[in-house]
Amino acid sequence: MQARMKNPAMIVPDAMKALQALAAATRKSGVPDRTLELVNLRASQINGCSACVDMHPRLAKKAGETDERLFAVGAWREAPYFSDAERAALALTEALTRVSDRPDAVSDDVWEDAARNYDEPALAALVIAIANINLWNRLNIAVRQPAGEWKP
Numbered sequence: 001m002q003a004r005m006k007n008p009a010m011i012v013p014d015a016m017k018a019l020q021a022l023a024a025a026t027r028k029s030g031v032p033d034r035t036l037e038l039v040n041l042r043a044s045q046i047n048g049c050s051a052c053v054d055m056h057p058r059l060a061k062k063a064g065e066t067d068e069r070l071f072a073v074g075a076w077r078e079a080p081y082f083s084d085a086e087r088a089a090l091a092l093t094e095a096l097t098r099v100s101d102r103p104d105a106v107s108d109d110v111w112e113d114a115a116r117n118y119d120e121p122a123l124a125a126l127v128i129a130i131a132n133i134n135l136w137n138r139l140n141i142a143v144r145q146p147a148g149e150w151k152p
Contacts, residue, residue: 002144004144006143007140009139023129025128026125026129028125030118030125031125036129039090040052040129040133041073042094047138051140057070088113092106092113
């Protein structure tokens with residue numbers, strides 16, 4: 001597979017810097033890096049972004065994540081490996097990624113569960129992180145970014 005063009009974030013001046021700054025800001029929020037990588041992986045699975053499905057488990061492993069949990073992210077509701085806070089983050093990820101799948105994209109139940117598990121700054125960062133990975137997925141999908149090309 002070959003990309004249609006370079007990633008737009010590499011072409012548009014300052015776009016990469018802005019997206020990386022957004023990601024860096026979310027990492028200062030109190031949401032564990034491992035949770036953020038689970039969120040990145042789950043959104044990328046839903047969106048079918050091969051580049052991110054390849055990248056985020058590797059980054060999660062560097063943050064101390066286990067294979068067992070990474071393999072189970074797609075079935076997190078049935079898997080015993082996730083904390084209540086991680087489940088709330090994954091439910092919010094699915095809701096914000098699948099906004100057109102239901103009339104009430106982010107139900108009160110999903111929101112309230114996330115709010116029970118994260119204080120307002122962390123919840124805000126989680127919403128931004130989910131939006132950011134969805135943006136990255138769309139950029140990569142548009143240009144057909146091949147998996148693995150990001151690796152150093």
